[in-house]
Amino acid sequence: MSKRDEIIAAAIRLAEGSQPGHANLSVRAVAKEAGVGPSTLRHYFPTQSDLHEAVMRRAFDTVVNDFSISDTTVSPADRLYECCAQFLPNHEHRDLQLEAWFGMHLHALGPERRGVSHRLLEHAHEITYDALHRWLNQLAREGHIDPDAVKPAATLLFTTIDGLSLHAIIKPETTTVDVIHEQIKWTIDELLRPERHGEP
Structure with a gap:
């Protein structure tokens, strides 16, 4: 699994472990879950919106x-x-x-x-x-x-x-x-x- 995929998987784990509407997908929280530094996460996802979009796309890809x-x-x-x-x-x-x-x-x-x-x-x-x-x-x-x-x-x-x-x-x-x-x-x-x- 690539580092990018590991970060997406970490964000999905955080979302799945949270109450609906209360997922903490901040850079710091996702980086910690993925075991990387915030700067590494920013390398793959320059903005929080980029990260959220990647997570949603992955969710769509696996839902059918x-x-x-x-x-x-x-x-x-x-x-x-x-x-x-x-x-x-x-x-x-x-x-x-x-x-x-x-x-x-x-x-x-x-x-x-x-x-x-x-x-x-x-x-x-x-x-x-x-x-x-x-x-x-x-x-x-x-x-x-x-x-x-x-x-x-x-x-x-x-x-x-x-x-x-x-x-x-x-x-x-x-x-x-x-x-x-x-x-x-x-x-x-x-x-x-x-x-x-x-x-x-």
Whole structure:
């Protein structure tokens, strides 16, 4: 592991060991956790914002799970839904998840938009698109979807997930957690319909 990666790992340990919203990611605290001097940390991360961005990027990189996408004993629709469901709000944390999703977009695109927030949002989008393509390509290799449909299918799933999240904020009484999950299941069933890729 490089020194840069060790510093990021130390910052993540501090964040994970703290109460939500109270992580001490100061230069001094992270340097101590990483076993380096503050000047060494500054060499890799000239500003605290640089360090925070690196930690957030690493968190995004490790958060997406492929679950059972390669398990051919499970139906393709169930596998794809299981993977997509990690991007959807659930009953236990609905409000917190939607608040975080909206806040990330507001900081990146709102009137007081920040460069670091925009870069992190772009990175999160890239990771999500990469995951959707990876899962759909797996199903295409198995013959469950036309390979030429992978790219538009990934875009459809991504925009459906984002659109449902927005509707859940605007109309929470009708766009419930159950409605969101059922809509994604329906969309996946439509994408994987046998007649869409030449099966009788």
